[in-house]
Amino acid sequence: MNIIGNINKKLIFDEDEICAGGENDIEEVIRVTPVPLPEDYIEFLKQISGEDSYGPEFEVEDEGLSIWIWSAKMALEKSEELNRPSNQKFMSNAWLFGNDLGDLVYFFGTGKDGFGLYRTSAGCLDLENAEKISDTLTDFLVHGVGIDIATGL
Numbered sequence: 001m002n003i004i005g006n007i008n009k010k011l012i013f014d015e016d017e018i019c020a021g022g023e024n025d026i027e028e029v030i031r032v033t034p035v036p037l038p039e040d041y042i043e044f045l046k047q048i049s050g051e052d053s054y055g056p057e058f059e060v061e062d063e064g065l066s067i068w069i070w071s072a073k074m075a076l077e078k079s080e081e082l083n084r085p086s087n088q089k090f091m092s093n094a095w096l097f098g099n100d101l102g103d104l105v106y107f108f109g110t111g112k113d114g115f116g117l118y119r120t121s122a123g124c125l126d127l128e129n130a131e132k133i134s135d136t137l138t139d140f141l142v143h144g145v146g147i148d149i150a151t152g153l
Contacts, residue, residue: 003138006142008143010144013058018048019048022051035093035109035110037095041137049072054071057101058141065151067100070096078105079095103122107119115135118130133150
């Protein structure tokens with residue numbers, strides 16, 4: 001499914017931020033991730049990871065909150081940036097792929113509710129206390145599953 005072409009009506013984004021490509025960066029993401037990445041996420045990366053793309057920012061309608069889903073290049077940079085000794089346990093069991101332009105980061109991993117898309121504080125990367133948003137990126141961005149969690153504090 002083309003996620004970009006079917007984004008949930010609650011999510012507003014600038015279509016000019018969408019740039020396909022980034023195959024080398026996507027291959028690197030697949031190579032270095034410590035967790036199996038869902039196919040819908042890989043397909044989404046192909047839609048948003050073109051040259052000089054940082055990934056789209058989705059504004060949640062009527063919520064005053066933004067969700068930034070990083071391009072493959074940006075996800076690699078953020079992974080390197082956050083890969084500190086204090087974060088080793090988390091980083092070896094999760095793949096970060098976005099943030100809320102604030103304190104929360106989004107990741108794929110296995111938390112207390114099984115594998116899926118979660119969020120946690122960037123200042124305290126933690127699998128055990130992370131909140132599950134949805135099972136898949138498609139559920140989240142297309143079907144709107146977990147938007148209420150992502151916008152709640």
